[in-house]
Amino acid sequence: MNKPQKICVIGGSGYVGLITGLGLSEIGHEVVNVDIDRARVDQLNAGKSPIYESGIDVVLRRNLHNGRLRFSTDLQSSVKNSQVVFVTVGTPSLKNGQIDLSQIIEVANQISSGLNEYKIIVIKSTIPVGTIELIKSILNEKAQQDCFDIVSNPEFLREGNALKDFFFPDRIVLGGDSDKAFSILRYIYKPIINREVSIKGIQNISKETDPVPVIQTDIASAQIIKYASNAFLATRISFINEISGICEQVNADIKEVANGMGYDSRIGHSYLEAGLGFGGPCLEKDLRALINTVDQDKYQTDLLQAVLDKNDRQVASVVNKVEKLLDTNLYNRTIAVLGLTFKPETNDIRNSLAIRVTNELHKRGAVVQSYDPVVNNEILSVDPNLKPCDSAYSAAQGADVLLILTGWKDFLHLDYKQIYSNMSNPAIVDSRNLLVQSDMIELGFKYVGMGASR
Numbered sequence: 001m002n003k004p005q006k007i008c009v010i011g012g013s014g015y016v017g018l019i020t021g022l023g024l025s026e027i028g029h030e031v032v033n034v035d036i037d038r039a040r041v042d043q044l045n046a047g048k049s050p051i052y053e054s055g056i057d058v059v060l061r062r063n064l065h066n067g068r069l070r071f072s073t074d075l076q077s078s079v080k081n082s083q084v085v086f087v088t089v090g091t092p093s094l095k096n097g098q099i100d101l102s103q104i105i106e107v108a109n110q111i112s113s114g115l116n117e118y119k120i121i122v123i124k125s126t127i128p129v130g131t132i133e134l135i136k137s138i139l140n141e142k143a144q145q146d147c148f149d150i151v152s153n154p155e156f157l158r159e160g161n162a163l164k165d166f167f168f169p170d171r172i173v174l175g176g177d178s179d180k181a182f183s184i185l186r187y188i189y190k191p192i193i194n195r196e197v198s199i200k201g202i203q204n205i206s207k208e209t210d211p212v213p214v215i216q217t218d219i220a221s222a223q224i225i226k227y228a229s230n231a232f233l234a235t236r237i238s239f240i241n242e243i244s245g246i247c248e249q250v251n252a253d254i255k256e257v258a259n260g261m262g263y264d265s266r267i268g269h270s271y272l273e274a275g276l277g278f279g280g281p282c283l284e285k286d287l288r289a290l291i292n293t294v295d296q297d298k299y300q301t302d303l304l305q306a307v308l309d310k311n312d313r314q315v316a317s318v319v320n321k322v323e324k325l326l327d328t329n330l331y332n333r334t335i336a337v338l339g340l341t342f343k344p345e346t347n348d349i350r351n352s353l354a355i356r357v358t359n360e361l362h363k364r365g366a367v368v369q370s371y372d373p374v375v376n377n378e379i380l381s382v383d384p385n386l387k388p389c390d391s392a393y394s395a396a397q398g399a400d401v402l403l404i405l406t407g408w409k410d411f412l413h414l415d416y417k418q419i420y421s422n423m424s425n426p427a428i429v430d431s432r433n434l435l436v437q438s439d440m441i442e443l444g445f446k447y448v449g450m451g452a453s454r
């Protein structure tokens, strides 16, 4: 790295902001992460991450210690002292599926007062096409002419793999109309583009040796690349869940089917795990936003809607499997639920389908005893009916069914003999096809997975 850039990351204690700030400081830049959440800012300045992510605390402490990273609540002066401002604030869904832009509009208003000299505003938040024009107009109200350029630089971070995805990306997308801004961003990302990053404890997951592809395009195309990528991943998941249902009808094993399909180099193996479906803060939200991008009277996005509908049906289909296995309704039956996060290796329960399943179990009168390896007290605020247990074994105590909802690897290594003896009726519904059916049957369990998986 020649000369470090002075960078400010707004929304810096959130998921994307924190990873961005950590990543940019790790590759040599001077970064201040700004957030309105004072408690989180203090916690981060003390070297403790509020987010569960492999390797995060080591990178955080190293960059706090070497002085390249700090956290602040002072947006105005942080913007004034920076050359490049990354915007990573949240853009949650409203009830009608539209995106709540209030945070991004507020931030644009505040940035406009800090535009004392030329700056690049980099939008990492996923915002609908057209919103960047809105941000530009807000900035133009107070800023001098030519005082800023805007670049859309969508993120492709997966929770649980976010640092690896930041340092070893498949591609970097830059949307805008300024060559000057493009070249500064290429400079910022240079160590990543040239694959010069080597970080102890964070394994390079890419087998590529050529430079990381940088896609320079217009703003709308950059934004649609992000939305379409998430929509495509969601489509693969709903597709394999559809095939999984067909497998159940004809007694074919979905794991074998997905594996056999994946060897086709045009298809590949990823995002073909059949199960409860896609949860989390991104895929569903982005799919809905993409559908809302167009006027449905003029252009119907039936395929994308079908992907969402299929996903919604997965919750009921898993609860029905529990009922079918018990051969009775769920009133007063005890269900041991393993896994509450929306996927393994994260402590995030936002839009977790596991929580939707437990709600449905309650509606049908079941008693739910739950265990998750990382989520603890948070669950109480989500659903007071959930009885949190301190181990999988106590969750299984007296249960009629053990229901696996998140594919945590920890659940592979449980002592299922012990679980068997703790349960009043040893039966397992494995909505993530985590376990091997024959092993469970050998131990005496009744076992049902997804897609006749064996």
Ligand code: UGA
Pocket: 126, 155, 156, 157, 158, 159, 160, 230, 233, 237, 270, 271, 272, 273, 274, 275, 276, 277, 278, 279, 280, 281, 282, 283, 286, 342, 343, 344
């Ligand atoms: C997703 C995208 O994968 C990232 O590239 C993107 O940057 C991010 O959204 C975002 O927009 O911020 P993430 O939400 O962390 O990342 O989750 P994924 O790992 O993609 O998983 C989403 C859901 O799909 C999880 O509930 C997971 O269990 C489920 N899934 C995933 C399946 O059911 N089957 C699969 O084969 C893969």
